Amino acid sequence: MRSRLASLFYENAQALPDKEAIWCDGQSVTYREMANLVSRYSNLLLSLGAAYGDHIAIPMNNSIESAALFFSAADLGVCVVPLNPSLPLEAIRAAMTAGDVKHVIARKAFFSECDKSGGLDIPGFAICLDQDYPNTFPFSKLSEMPAQRPELDYDITGSESLILTMTSGSTGTPKPIDISQDNKYDRCAAHIRVYRLTRQDRIIAATPLYHTLAERLVILPLILGASSVLLPRFTPAIWLKCVAEQKPTFTIAVSAQLAQILELLKKPDAPSITSFRTIVSSSALLEASVKYELIELLQCEFHEMYGASEVSTVTDICFQEARDKQNSVGKPFDEAKIKILRDESESDFDTECAPGEIGEIAVRTKLLCKGYYRQEAMMKAAMFHDYFRTGDLGYMDQDGYLYFSGRKKELIITGAVNVYPHDIDTVIARLPEVEECAAFSYPDDRLGEVVALAIVPKEDHEINLRALRTYCARNLADFQQPHKIFLVDRLPRNTMGKLQRTAILSYLREAGLDG
Amino acid sequence: MKENVKEFIIDYIQREYTIPGDIDILTLNFVEEGYVDSLGLIQFVYTLEDEFNISFSENELKSPDIKIVGNLIRLVEAKMEA
Numbered sequence: 263m264r265s266r267l268a269s270l271f272y273e274n275a276q277a278l279p280d281k282e283a284i285w286c287d288g289q290s291v292t293y294r295e296m297a298n299l300v301s302r303y304s305n306l307l308l309s310l311g312a313a314y315g316d317h318i319a320i321p322m323n324n325s326i327e328s329a330a331l332f333f334s335a336a337d338l339g340v341c342v343v344p345l346n347p348s349l350p351l352e353a354i355r356a357a358m359t360a361g362d363v364k365h366v367i368a369r370k371a372f373f374s375e376c377d378k379s380g381g382l383d384i385p386g387f388a389i390c391l392d393q394d395y396p397n398t399f400p401f402s403k404l405s406e407m408p409a410q411r412p413e414l415d416y417d418i419t420g421s422e423s424l425i426l427t428m429t430s431g432s433t434g435t436p437k438p439i440d441i442s443q444d445n446k447y448d449r450c451a452a453h454i455r456v457y458r459l460t461r462q463d464r465i466i467a468a469t470p471l472y473h474t475l476a477e478r479l480v481i482l483p484l485i486l487g488a489s490s491v492l493l494p495r496f497t498p499a500i501w502l503k504c505v506a507e508q509k510p511t512f513t514i515a516v517s518a519q520l521a522q523i524l525e526l527l528k529k530p531d532a533p534s535i536t537s538f539r540t541i542v543s544s545s546a547l548l549e550a551s552v553k554y555e556l557i558e559l560l561q562c563e564f565h566e567m568y569g570a571s572e573v574s575t576v577t578d579i580c581f582q583e584a585r586d587k588q589n590s591v592g593k594p595f596d597e598a599k600i601k602i603l604r605d606e607s608e609s610d611f612d613t614e615c616a617p618g619e620i621g622e623i624a625v626r627t628k629l630l631c632k633g634y635y636r637q638e639a640m641m642k643a644a645m646f647h648d649y650f651r652t653g654d655l656g657y658m659d660q661d662g663y664l665y666f667s668g669r670k671k672e673l674i675i676t677g678a679v680n681v682y683p684h685d686i687d688t689v690i691a692r693l694p695e696v697e698e699c700a701a702f703s704y705p706d707d708r709l710g711e712v713v714a715l716a717i718v719p720k721e722d723h724e725i726n727l728r729a730l731r732t733y734c735a736r737n738l739a740d741f742q743q744p745h746k747i748f749l750v751d752r753l754p755r756n757t758m759g760k761l762q763r764t765a766i767l768s769y770l771r772e773a774g775l776d777g
Numbered sequence: 778m779k780e781n782v783k784e785f786i787i788d789y790i791q792r793e794y795t796i797p798g799d800i801d802i803l804t805l806n807f808v809e810e811g812y813v814d815s816l817g818l819i820q821f822v823y824t825l826e827d828e829f830n831i832s833f834s835e836n837e838l839k840s841p842d843i844k845i846v847g848n849l850i851r852l853v854e855a856k857m858e859a
Contacts, residue, residue: 736823
């Protein structure tokens, strides 16, 4: 038995060989060419010793080769561990350990950085994507590989892990979200149904491929027989130029991107964009004014969705169809059921909130991931019976529409990227001049939120802000960099001494420190 | 040492994506073209300060010039000579 995901793709390649499968960064590839690329990639991995169930890490960029890797992995029954290339090496190493990584595919810059700090300790092979590099296999060998789909002497059942998506846990330990081949298929099928996607659609992915959203938007069209448009890097200008040229019909975009795109769309010299049939906004609530202006300018169906990597999309709303529910994130997908849990209630009885009452959003869904890889206890802690606790707060109305009210988890979302403040605290607290510190969310017009940092210096110690920023540049990822740093004499705590992270900003403002 | 600055900056910008051969790297605005995003720019600047033992003024950091590869290279080189 072969992989269902890979087989669907290969069937499309046979039926639609000359159709455009994917476009990225000026390069367009037909289904036939993409099938050859996927097969060559599989043969390369096999020739280097990749075996069923192996985990392959890749600091991943948005490219046609990255998209091909997902299908090779599915076909061979191996698992891809996509990593954010901007993570500091220490975090990448931790993620590779948590993800039980055997092989690595990366660019020269990554291997060179590893070598500067003690090398790379993996049991399997390393492939260098862009250049020759000592002790790695050059990716250019791919062209010498056969373009036939390899024969396998084992079965792929669909339960195999396909992707481990890394999120950082609140304790700083990476939390690998384990998504099986069947999970990925079911998630794609649900989105195809809900958004009535067909082979005629051109689906644009504009977020990084190491996030589940872009993975879905690239895998989905290729198993459907539609076309994928993969934005190499996001800036509003690059998106607009790409959309004007490539004429996509569908996308799921993150709300921070849409707000930036709108600014550009309103300029007098902006191109007219008429190709979209449907745009879905995700990640955070979009401001109503932004939403209405986008609908006006893009003249398409406009949806908003709510979900999380662990549970995929949970709810959806089309604004043209539900005009009296403009502040809702919609009704559940057929696959999902929602419970709103009353806070601090651990008993089996009377735990559900009444309509209109705010509590934690918990979801039971057929689209739930396999779990957190090798962290069963963490997954168990996140479940309430068979409902996944999202860590988000919200309420349901009488008609079954969900409303998002905020976050229970201490999380900063900057431009749709989740940042766990504790990870930043841990790194900053290592500095000898720091008594205590706390990263917190600071509002930002462009990104929704940015990271801010409050530091209490040790007595008789001075904080050199420039040295601190250099330290942050070295030890934190780009999305974790503090945009604002405040030196304070204490942090707000409750009577039990617990840090009140969400109260830091108002504390600073009351003290006149946020000017 | 000058070659070192140019190589370091161009390598850093290409950590995730190779700049196509037909693009004039020195006039490239690496932020507008998405090679380094606005979040990554802070990190890039402090990495340069650390690597070459220099420091940028607030005005230099605010100037759009710093986002052009050639201008950034010249600025770092000038600071090293000063």
